[in-house]
Amino acid sequence: MAIGGRDEFIGTSGLRHVGRMASLAWDVARYLPRKPFQFREFIQQAWMFASVTILPTALISIPFGAVIALQLGSLTQQIGAQSFVGAASALAIVQQASPLITALLVAGAGGSAMCADLGARTIRDEIDAMRVLGISPVHRLIVPRVLAAMLVAVLLNGLVSVVGVAGGYFFNIVLQGGTPGAYLASFNALAQLPDLWVSEFKALLYGFVAGIVAAYRGLHPPPGPKGVGDAVNQTVVITFLLLFLINVVITGIYLQLVPPKGT
Template identity: 45%
Template sequence: MSARAVETEPARRPRAALSPQGAIVDLLAPVWLAVEVLRSIPRSLLAGRFPFEEYLRQTWFTIKVCTLPSLAVSIPFGVILALQVGVLAQEVGASGFTGAGNTLAVVRQAAPMITALMLAGVAGSAICSELGSRRIREELDALEVMGVRVVERIVLPRVMATVTVAVLLNGVVMFFSIMTTLLVSVVAMDLSAGGYLASVGTLARPSDLILSLVKAAIFGVLCAVVASHKGITAKNGPSGVSDAVTSAVVVNFVALFGANFVISQAYAQLFPGGVA
């Protein structure tokens, strides 16, 4: 190979990788994977091929690695939220609505986002690194050669496990965050526990809880699908797996905030009378 070819080849690769067509394909690939996962659910259940053992194993693993980090974030977040909302409520003369403000902020926004970020950063990284390692060891290629559907056998149980843990963990984070805001408001802000809880019942609606659970489920699908896609498309050896994990976390974080904005705005339009 000539020296001119050696000099020009590295300059060509970034342009090809950053082409509009490649960017669009890379953006839509997780969407197609999500569609394939949804299609695989009834097919695997009706055919009796759903990997329940793998689903349970992945669920237990996700619970173990995500519960403590989520609580470690939710408790200090509850302290900060209670202090900020309490001070603001006192300044505007609305101390009676402190409980409602804290609780609605936790239920509508904080709990599902904390859960999703922990899933993306911890469980998503594990999923991506595992599938990426299997890809570079050609294990996934071997399954495909044997006629085993990788999406149905490998990706589907991880997506279902992540969604299950997201919904359950969302409730745990919600409970601890609300209890933290209640404790801080009663001890530090000299509010009565009865008045705090009464304000919650005045403004909170069942649709707020439904919104939180729906957000958690959607975020769980998003985290698992993006991590799985980055893992099964990893290449260039161990360094490629490392790059895939980093990319999965970054893409998940950006996508989660975007999805949260879209869902919140849709909720505000469907159920006017409050900001989601």
């Protein structure tokens, strides 16, 4: 059944939509082990996500790493702690910047494309036709798309971490006259493997959330082509809000449970 426009989505029926998205997430988990797995669809969707996000992600991660390194380099020079700029910038990039950049690109580029595709299928009655034929749209279309979003998010997060740290290293050494040995030594002294694990976990969860929101809005767009466009806009906005909220929660829990290296 088609859902109304933006006003209905953000109004008194908001909790009902949250419940339906949670139900869709449960259906995805329930259909995941069922056979046959749509491997070809999964590969096609993973390539779609990667093709629309990999270049913007690489280009965005360079200035992000540069800004963080330059800002932290300037701050550490003021307080006489230049030797810690490598650790501070690398941890900021790996723990915070990389997952958030990944989230923005996966939701803004991949999620919007996924929502538009499913929305177009919905208004053409393809989804209803699949149900009439006894084919589950969740098993056939949603599960491979959500898994593709999760996989690409994890891979892009690793790419952003590497490019961001390398960009921060370059700009700190070239523009601020930092010492390569001190940059790397401080990074090795304070960074730890759980920092990377929590970053990848964030990316995995972000990909899942982006896929669920995009799938839900794509399966329930307002009527007509304009409704699909509105659903795409809603997908991006809602996903951004959820991902930033999740980032705050996970970061707070991680900092409470995992002690800093050297303590």
